[in-house]
Amino acid sequence: MSEPETKKVFDRYLKREVLGEGTYGVVYKAIDTKTGQKVAIKKIRIGKQKEGVNFTALREIKLLKELKDSNIIELIDAFPHKGNLHLVFEFMETDLEAVIRDRNIVLSPADIKSYIQMTLKGLAFCHKKWVLHRDMKPNNLLIGPRGQLKLADFGLARLFGSPDRRFTHQVFARWYRAPELLFGAKQYGPSVDIWAAACIFAELLLRRPFLQGNSDIDQLGKIFAAFGTPKPSQWPDMVYLPDYMEYQYVAGQPLRTLFPMASDDALDLLSKMFTYDPKARISAQQALEHRYFSSGPLPTEPASLPRPAPKKDAANPQDGPARLSTGWSAELNPTDGPTVLSPPRKSRRVMPNRDGFDGNPQSSDRMDGNNYDIRQAGGERSEHAAMSLDFSVLGARPPNRPTINSADRTHLKRKLDLEFIQPEED
Numbered sequence: 001m002s003e004p005e006t007k008k009v010f011d012r013y014l015k016r017e018v019l020g021e022g023t024y025g026v027v028y029k030a031i032d033t034k035t036g037q038k039v040a041i042k043k044i045r046i047g048k049q050k051e052g053v054n055f056t057a058l059r060e061i062k063l064l065k066e067l068k069d070s071n072i073i074e075l076i077d078a079f080p081h082k083g084n085l086h087l088v089f090e091f092m093e094t095d096l097e098a099v100i101r102d103r104n105i106v107l108s109p110a111d112i113k114s115y116i117q118m119t120l121k122g123l124a125f126c127h128k129k130w131v132l133h134r135d136m137k138p139n140n141l142l143i144g145p146r147g148q149l150k151l152a153d154f155g156l157a158r159l160f161g162s163p164d165r166r167f168t169h170q171v172f173a174r175w176y177r178a179p180e181l182l183f184g185a186k187q188y189g190p191s192v193d194i195w196a197a198a199c200i201f202a203e204l205l206l207r208r209p210f211l212q213g214n215s216d217i218d219q220l221g222k223i224f225a226a227f228g229t230p231k232p233s234q235w236p237d238m239v240y241l242p243d244y245m246e247y248q249y250v251a252g253q254p255l256r257t258l259f260p261m262a263s264d265d266a267l268d269l270l271s272k273m274f275t276y277d278p279k280a281r282i283s284a285q286q287a288l289e290h291r292y293f294s295s296g297p298l299p300t301e302p303a304s305l306p307r308p309a310p311k312k313d314a315a316n317p318q319d320g321p322a323r324l325s326t327g328w329s330a331e332l333n334p335t336d337g338p339t340v341l342s343p344p345r346k347s348r349r350v351m352p353n354r355d356g357f358d359g360n361p362q363s364s365d366r367m368d369g370n371n372y373d374i375r376q377a378g379g380e381r382s383e384h385a386a387m388s389l390d391f392s393v394l395g396a397r398p399p400n401r402p403t404i405n406s407a408d409r410t411h412l413k414r415k416l417d418l419e420f421i422q423p424e425e426d
């Protein structure tokens with residue numbers, strides 16, 4: 001790291017320690033000298049672009065800056081510098097993954113209700129504005145000093161492309177993917193976030209990730225083993241999805257068996273959030289109006305929610321993502337997959353592995369007697385499908401997209417209210 005970089009980030013932000021490294025790059029703690037507040041700066045690698053940052057990206061960022069709600073992390077500022085885009089967010093103390101994993105924390109039904117209500121409120125707000133999250137998972141649900149839960153990374157999947165699931169810390173995101181995405185849907189909507197929220201709801205109830213697939217095929221197998229293989233009558237569009245494969249029929253398990261401690265209202269809402277057909281899946285707003293939230297016990301006030309001690313101030317990015325260090329996540333190594341013997345394709349029938357439905361990610365690689373390499377049969381397949389929807393505005397760009405040259409900068413600075421710093425040579 002160069003000397004000036006460790007001191008001041010472009011006058012306004014005083015850079016402090018590294019908080020961690022995620023899909024898009026390193027995150028730093030910093031002090032906003034304008035407000036005196038702590039902030040988190042996400043430095044996103046965009047490479048050197050002589051012509052400047054793409055206009056479409058900046059327009060999207062401007063939209064994200066306007067996405068203000070008490071359950072959404074505020075994007076305070078954004079600026080490109082030295083081949084990186086810096087996104088400045090309000091600073092948060094911890095996240096929902098840390099809450100779920102902390103064995104010293106007891107989560108009452110009212111606490112779970114509160115966390116899931118705040119999640120749905122954040123989703124409802126963004127969905128109303130036609131913004132999808134697409135990468136919901138417990139470590140993207142950040143928690144502030146007064147217990148308020150806020151959704152982080154909204155819109156980033158669309159802006160910067162689907163995260164590359166080949167990276168170790170990305171394999172967990174599969175566990176929250178909706179079945180239509182796993183079947184390669186190219187057109188999808190807010191219902192993908194609802195499925196993910198249902199997985200998070202389930203995780204709060206079970207205190208472990210609910211459906212831990214180790215490939216996309218295995219993920220669908222886990223889903224079907226839990227809820228039953230969907231019949232076309234249940235989800236008519238399923239058979240037309242690009243990566244659709246016929247799975248052997250298995251009956252679902254009663255939700256009461258899967259979640260023995262949950263109330264009837266919680267199970268009813270869960271079943272509506274876990275509906276296979278995305279068109280029939282409950283919306284965030286409808287979910288908030290479900291009787292689960294009005295019947296007792298009422299949701300705990302955010303300030304009274306149990307939460308872990310704030311994260312240590314310093315973190316070493318060399319250590320890799322925190323979740324690999326302990327608990328269930330260390331069990332899953334994406335390179336441990338068996339080898340592909342035949343390319344899995346549409347005509348093949350797949351057996352949901354009921355035996356493997358035990359929450360143990362290592363126990364269910366086997367599918368239909370064949371072995372499949374999870375690197376091939378897994379994430380990459382549908383990741384590419386999902387990416388085809390993305391405009392990868394900051395990476396390899398399609399032709400004819402307008403970019404910002406130096407003449408545009410003054411105008412755009414005024415128009416977009418973004419701070420521009422001329423990219424420098426390293």
Ligand SMILES: Nc1ncnc2c1ncn2[C@@H]1O[C@H](COP(=O)(O)OP(=O)(O)OP(=O)(O)O)[C@@H](O)[C@H]1O
Pocket residue numbers: 019020021022023024025026027039040042073089090091092093095139140142152153169170321
């Ligand atoms: N607004 C924030 N306030 C405080 N810490 C943050 C904030 N945003 C991110 N962090 C922390 O920075 C680290 C990296 O975050 P980032 O969101 O880039 O990746 P991640 O959540 O660990 O993984 P992924 O990229 O898969 O979502 C994490 O430890 C995260 O908790």
